[in-house]
Amino acid sequence: MERNLFDEEHDAFRATVRQFMAKEVVPHMPEWEAAGMAPRELFKKTAQIGINGLQVPEEFGGAGVDSFLFNTIVFEEIGYAAASLGGLQVHLNTVLPYFLEYANDEQKARWFPGFADGDLVASIAMTEPGTGSDLAGMTTTAVRDGDDYILNGAKTFITGGINADLVIVVARTGRDGEDRRKGLSLLVVESGMEGFVRGRNLDKLGLKSSDTAELLFDHVRVPARNVLGTEGGAFALLTSNLAQERLSIAITAQATATAALNLAIDYVRQRKVFGRRVADFQNTKFVLADCATELEAAQALVDRAVTGLDAGTLTPADAAKVKLFATETQARVVDRCLQLHGGYGYMREYPISRLYADARVTRIFGGTSEVMKSVISKSLAL
Amino acid sequence: MKTLRIVVCVKYVPDATCDRRFADDLTVDRDDLDGLLSELDEYAVEQALQIKEAVDDAEVTVVTVGPEDALGALSKALSMGGDKAVHVEDDDLHGSDVLGTSSVLARAIEHTGYDLVLCGMASTDGGMGVLPSILAERLGVPQLTQLSELTVKDGVVTARRDGDLASEQLRASLPAVVSVTDRSGEARYPSFKGIMAAKKKPVETLDLSDLGIAADEVGLAAAWTKVDEAAQRPPRTVGTILADDGSGGRQLADFLAGRRLV
Incomplete structure (x- = not known):
């Protein structure tokens, strides 16, 4: 169905991003997957x-x-190209909003020009080896010492953590009685600060062109002027952007599933078995018709959510529904599209295999499907 | 007035990745076809922008002759950084050949005012590649074609043309017409800001009467070439499959030799 979100400027920008992807990204995907990340220079381009x-x-x-x-257009085009640029996605859709919302004037002047011209890319470190969605349980600490904080702790699964120039680290700066949600702060750690160590680039099942790091903070001295937002108030800040973060995961899921459908359509029209094109078998037609229909439904949901985000009406429960539906749809669609590729679909030289591996995590990161259901059920007063 | 007025001729062509068909009059059927700025013209726009950036006091005008949709080619060139555009659009232009189009372009360029006219080496649809030369003749100015490098200084364009056997260093005084190849330097992408700025840039729309051209001088009827017949390219057939029974190399060599390819 025709989408009605976009005007001529959007279309022109989409054409630019599509051309950029085709020339600057797609040809390099195998090399970047092997290297475990896209090069930092890409973000200058x-x-x-x-x-x-x-x-x-x-x-x-x-x-x-x-x-x-x-932003929607950018991440759709990355998805349509069957590529993944996790560091850029997290920087733009997850991290930048915190800076835009909470940076003070001095911090804006210090960092924003670098964000605009690509000299600075940021990442966010929330998850710890022992804490995921339970933010309030984190153990990384920052203790005030004069004009600085002394930061200690370990973070893991940090998308973009290897390439990032700035990392927002969520750390406990204090305790306020029984309320575990109070006393968390956002500290901006800069590349090169003493005691800030990047660990392994983690070896993931998929999303291999995105770096995912372990980060260690060993008595890192972080100036107090690098605290983002009010000290102790991070929990509220971290939950304020979840809707956009989850919607952006849904947008990418929808786009990559659409790419999978297109790959399958191309493949079944060329591949012959038993003297006929795979496309000529009724099973193929029915499977792909199902996929196309499910994607149409998910797209309608995603588009309505994007409109809602712009209008300021998208609730956390709305975003949870969209992420849940889009990522579960992605899983079904990509799996069936791979099946139609037969054995070749299992070979990494075929992009469908990459999409299959990449898809698995969308039901986990940004909050698992189960967490999405908890959020939704809360909105049902359950 | 700017000291260096650069005019870039651009063409709106059918997207080569689409299924293309012929209309009843054997011209390209443009209905339901996506079009775009001819890729080879992007190189000309890029060189124009580089010259502008180098000399400071220059202005880049992009000109196209084509139907309403051809505005898409102008928009892209403006979003890359062109300053203004001229769109010659007239129903009577339908079916014009290179002679017709070049005469319209020449008038439009004279109407705009120019010091340097830049063209791509050929269009990606018609692929004639002669328009820059014809245009130079019509304007009565020097032509330097198929350039891989050019600079403009003190009213003189200095350039290099790379041939199969030699590279030529060329020079012409302005005004002049030049064409550049795809080796002249990668074209920039339109940036977000460029796209938003392009909306506000002036586009002048002209028809044949604005340029003092009679309808019977152009169009399909006035074309010097006539297409008598056109057929859709037949679908690709399965090639010859050689089974390797130990003599695969010999079979392959025989196959190639049989077609005088080795």
């Missing part, structure tokens, strides 16, 4: 076409766009 600065205010060299539609 994406900045040149204006991707990095979309939402950065104009006074700092960005475009000052409030709407999420242009």
Whole structure:
């Protein structure tokens, strides 16, 4: 069905991003997958076409766009190209909003020009070896010492953590009686700070062109002027952007599943078995018709959520429903599209195998499907 | 007035990845076809922008002759960084050949005012590659074609043309017409800001009467070439499959030799 979110400028920007992906990303995917990450220079190139600065205010060299539609286009085109650039996605859709919302004027002047021109890419470190969605249980500490904090702890599963120039670290700066949610703060750790060690680039099942790091903080001295937002108030900050973060995962899930359908359509039209094209078997037609129908439904949901985000009406429960539905749809669609590839679909030289491996985590990161259901059931007063 | 007025000729062509068909009059059926700025023209736009950036006081005008949709080619060139655009659009232009199109372009360029006219080496659809030369003749100015490198300084364009056997260093005084190849340097992507800025840039729309051209001088009827017949390319057939029974190499060599390929 025709989508009605976009106007001519969106279409023109999409054409630019599509051309960029085809020339600058797709040919390099095998090499970046082998290396475990896309090169840092790529994010300078994406900045040149204006991707990095979309939402950065104009006074700092960005475009000052409030709407999420242009971000949507960027991540759809990455997905349609069957690529993944996790560090960029997390920087733009998850991390940048914290800076935009909570940076003070001095911090804006210090960091925003770098965000706009691609000199700075940021990541966020929440998860610890012992804590995932239970944010309030984290054990990384930051203890005030004069004008600084002394940061100690370990973080893991940090998307973009190897390439990032800045990392927002969630750490406990105090305790306030029984309320575990109080006393968490956001500290911006910079590359090169003494005691900040990047551990392994973790070997994942999929998303191999995105770096995912373990980060260690051993008595890192972080100046107090690097605290983002109010000290002790991080829990509220961290939950304030979850809707956009989850919607962006849904957008990518939808786009990569669409890419899987297109790959399957191309494949079954060419591949012959028993003297006929795979496309000529009724099973193939029915499977792909089902996939197309499910994707149409998921797209309608995603598009409505994007409109809702722009209008400020998208609730956390809404976003949870969209993420749950889109990622579960992605899993079914990609699996069936791989099946139609037969044995070749299991070979990593076929992009469908990459999409299959990449898809598995979307039901886990940004909150698991089970967490999404908990969020939704709360909205049902259960 | 800017001291260096650069005019870039661009063409809106059918997307080569789409299924293309012929209309009843044997011209390309453009209904339901996506179009885009001819990729080879992007190199010309890029060189124009580089020259502009180098000389400071220059202005880049992009010109196209084509139907309403051809505005898409102008928009892209403007979003890459062109300053203004001229769109010649007239129903009577339908079916014009290179002679017709070049005469319209020449008038449009004279109307705009120019010091340097930049073209791509050929269109990606028609692929004639002669338009820059014809245009130079019509304008009565020097032509430097198929360039891989050019610079403009003090009213002189200096350039290099790389042939199979030699590289030529060429020079012409302005005004002049030049064409550049795909080796002249990768074209930039339109940036987000470029796209938003392009909306506000002026596009002048002209028809044949604005340029003092009679309808019977252009169009399909006035074309010097006539297409008598056109057929859809037949679907690709399965090639010859050689089974390797130990003599695969010999069979392959025989196959190639039989077609005088080795």
